[in-house]
Amino acid sequence: MNSSSNVVPPLTAHGSQNAGAPRRYRLVLWSALAVLLMMMTCAVYAFAYPERMPKAVGEMLENEFGVNPHPVHLMRPQNAPLSLLAQIGKQIFYDPSLSASGTQSCASCHSPQHAYGPPNALAVQLGGEHLTLEGYRPPPSLTYLYRQANFSIGPDPVDMDTTPVSLTDTAQQAQGVARAQKNAGVAPAAPAMVPQGGLFWDGRADTLQAQAMGPLFNPVEMANTSEAEVAQKLLRGGYAEKLKKLFGPAMLHSPVMLVDEAMSAVSRYQIEDASFHEFNSKYDEWLEGKARLSPAELRGLRLFNNQDKANCAGCHLSQPGRDGLPPLFTDTQYEALGVPRNPALAQNKDAKFFDMGVCGPYRHDLATQTQYCGMFLTPTLRNVSTRQTFFHNGVYRDLKQVMDFYNLRETSPEKIYPRDAAGKVEKYNDIPPKYAANIDVADAPFDRKFGDRPAMSEQDIDDIIAFLKTLTDGYKN
Structure with missing residues (x-):
């Protein structure tokens, strides 16, 4: 018997x-x-000391918790009481009596409640003696201009004592030079000899003082006709006596000098007042490890930086500098994007009129440099979600329309441009055909071809817009 x-x-x-x-x-x-x-x-530990985390743990924290695994310390401008000159400039900035209409100040088109940009959804603002004339272009935001360099073409000279080369000569040298491709993280002053720096959409002013002077005498803005006219208004406003304490009595006998010093006061206000460069958005807080991005915002940031997808950071630099300066979200260079014509603008009623940016019609020194026709300054994207009109002609009214333009311009142009009487899509319809070669077709997402799948999905676009909203100043954690 088996007993196992x-x-x-x-x-x-x-x-x-x-x-x-x-x-x-x-x-x-x-x-x-x-x-x-x-x-x-x-x-x-990571929340307390995120800079000490190993890479794998950092990636986990970024993905799961939305924190920045590599926080930095941002070097913001010093916040100090305004100088006397800046205080005078602040008064002038908000004074409507300096306009021909008596009702329009600098702040009318550069509203502090709207990041010093337009306060409404008009494509261009109304001005002139009776506030009935359309402006030429939408007013850009006045924020984050304190680091803007002078207008130039190509890289800065190595030897600052060298006699400057004229813009015309530099532009001539640039002809035939291949344009550098825009990839995320590429710094300004590329070897492509493209224009950079300057103020206004076409860079025709080099200083905030010159920029402040422009609207005073623009017939469709504040519409003054002479320095003498503005000087009389400054005298009536009591500004001359205040400026005399700083610059002496000689200015009282020179309208040009008086106006010049008054506009220098406005520029000092823009430089000194912290509201023009706050750097306190959610993204700034995230960069310093003090805020967490939502999953959509984090996906949007990655798409923003992805040089094969949205490639926004190719022009709108998103990383702090090595010196700790916060990113301005612009490379301050000029691009020809080929945005569609805005038929609502009064100047566009003339079918032969074209606003060609750097080569005219509102700046004249580079009119013969046709390789720059259609190029406009790349604006900062800080506070972009507070704007209600976009691009140099105000053709778009929300960020979804803007993103659709970038995504579909090449793959589905029929969704971007109108058709002519024969049904043909009028691609690049706001630039003369002979200058169409200036338009960027090399950088993503413009490197797709007709019929290709667009670079971004609808979800991608929603995520990028979510990220763009983190660039609005005044974030409260």
Whole structure:
């Protein structure tokens, strides 16, 4: 008889036949608890000292918690009381009596409640003696201009003592030079000899003082006709006596000098007042490790920086400089994007009129440099979600329309441009055909061809817009 089936397993030292199994269970349980405790400890430690986290842990924290695994310290402008000159400039900035209409100030078109941009959704603002004339272009925001360099073409000279080369000569040298491709993180002053710096959409002013002077004498803005006319208004406003304390009495006998010093006061106000460069958006807080991005915002940031997808950072630089200066979200260069014509503008009622940016019609020194026709300054994207009109002709009214333009311009142009009487799509219809070669077709997302799949999905676009909203100043954690 086989009795092996009746053999009883030997007892353990504790008299239990299955003592090994509970021990294994306890080991697994304790191991799981240890791993969980370690993860919690890493998370707490990372929030306190995120710069010390290993790469893998940093990626986990970014993906799971939306924190910046590599925080930085941003070097913001010093916030100090306004100088006397800046205080005078502030008064002038808000004074409507300096306009021909008596009702329009600098702040009318550069509203402090709208990031010093337009306060409404008009494509262009109304001005002139009776506020009935359309402006030429939408007023850009006045924020974040304190670091804007003078207008130039190509890289800065190595030897600053060298006699400057004229813009015309530099532009001539640039002809035939291949345009550098825009990839995320590429710094300004590329070897492509493209224009950069300057103020206004076409860079025709080099200083904030010159920029402030422009609207005073523009017939469709504040519409003054001479320095003498503005000087009389400054005298009536009491500004001359205030400026005399700083610059002496000679200015009282020179309208040109008086107006010049008054506009220097406006420029000092823009430079000194912190509201023009706050750097306190959610993105700034995230850069310093003080805020967390939502999953959509984080996806949008990655798409923004992805040089094969949205490639926004190719022109709108998103990373802090090595010196800790916060990113301005512009490379301050000029691009010909080929945005569609805005038929609502009064100047566009003339089918032969074209606003060609750097080569005219509102600046004249580069009119013969046709390789720049259609190029306009790349604006900062800080506070972009507060704007209600976009591009140099105000053709678009929301960020979704803007993103659709970038995404579909080449792959589905029929969704961007109108058709002529014969049904043909009028692609690049706001630039003369002979200058169409200036338009960027090399950089993503413009590097797609007709019929290709667009670079971005609808979800991608929603995520990028979510990220753009993190660039609005005044974030409260």
